[in-house]
Amino acid sequence: MAENKKVSKKSRKREKVERKERRFAPSQGQSSLYSGVGGMAGALALGAGVYGQWVRNPALPWAQYLVAGGAVTLGIALWFSDTSADPIRVGPVGVAIEKGSELTRIAWCDLKRVSIENKALRLEGDDLVLSVPLSTHPLAAAWILKEAVERVPDAMDVKGSQSDGLPEPKDGDGELVLVENLQIAGRHCAESDTAISFERDARLCPTCAQVYHRDHTPKKCVTCGDELAGRAYAL
Numbered sequence: 488m489a490e491n492k493k494v495s496k497k498s499r500k501r502e503k504v505e506r507k508e509r510r511f512a513p514s515q516g517q518s519s520l521y522s523g524v525g526g527m528a529g530a531l532a533l534g535a536g537v538y539g540q541w542v543r544n545p546a547l548p549w550a551q552y553l554v555a556g557g558a559v560t561l562g563i564a565l566w567f568s569d570t571s572a573d574p575i576r577v578g579p580v581g582v583a584i585e586k587g588s589e590l591t592r593i594a595w596c597d598l599k600r601v602s603i604e605n606k607a608l609r610l611e612g613d614d615l616v617l618s619v620p621l622s623t624h625p626l627a628a629a630w631i632l633k634e635a636v637e638r639v640p641d642a643m644d645v646k647g648s649q650s651d652g653l654p655e656p657k658d659g660d661g662e663l664v665l666v667e668n669l670q671i672a673g674r675h676c677a678e679s680d681t682a683i684s685f686e687r688d689a690r691l692c693p694t695c696a697q698v699y700h701r702d703h704t705p706k707k708c709v710t711c712g713d714e715l716a717g718r719a720y721a722l
C-alpha cells in the first residue's frame with residue numbers, strides 16, 4: 488500500500504508504471520483436508536448443491552465445487568472455488584486465484600461482500616465467489632483484509648474477532664509479480680457504459696480498479712468516490 492501511494496503522488500503525468508501484486512503460495516500441511524471440508528460446508532450453507540469434485544493430487548487433496556442450478560438463494564451463477572492448494576494474488580486490481588496457468592480474478596470494485604465463514608475468507612461478487620481458506624492462506628487472507636478495508640470498506644462484513652489469529656501483513660510478504668491477464672476488453676465503462684474494445688482505451692481507478700473508457704473518465708470514481716483526475720492509470 489505504501490508504495491502505491493508513493494507511485495500515484497509522483498506520477499502526476501501518465502507514466503507507464505509497472506503494476507505489481509503479491510503472490511502467495513499455499514502453506515503446506517494437514518490443513519488442506521480441513522479446508523476442503525470447510526469449503527463443502529460453505530457450499531451447503533449457501534443452500535446449493537455440490538455438483539462436482541475433482542481430486543487433482545492425492546497427496547494434497549483439494550476440491551472444487553461447482554454450484555449450479557441457478558444458485559437457488561441468489562439467483563445468479565456462482566462459481567464456488569476452494570483454493571486451498573492454489574496460489575493467490577493480491578494487489579492494486581483485486582484478488583486472483585491461480586489455477587495452473589489460468590488466473591481467476593475478482594476486482595475490488597466488483598466485490599459486494601467480504602466475510603469470514605467456515606474458516607475461510609469469502610469474496611462475493613455479482614457472478615463469482617472466491618473462498619480463501621484461512622488455514623492454508625493466512626497471509627493472503629490478511630493482505631486481502633488489509634487492502635479491502637482501505638479500498639472497498641462498504642463491502643466489509645467481518646467482525647474484528649473473526650480475523651484474530653491472522654498474521655500481521657508486512658511489506659516483505661509474498662512474491663511481487665507483474666499484474667497480468669486483466670481481461671479488460673469486453674468490460675463497459677462504469678461512467679458511460681461504452682464498451683471497452685481495446686485495453687489501451689481503459690483507465691483504471693487506483694483505489695478500486697473500476698474501469699473507465701479514456702474519453703469518459705469522470706473526476707471521481709463512481710464506485711469508491713475517490714479522485715480520478717491525474718490518478719486513473721492506463722494499462
Ligand SMILES: [Zn+2]
Nearest residue numbers: 692695708711
Ligand atoms: Zn474507485
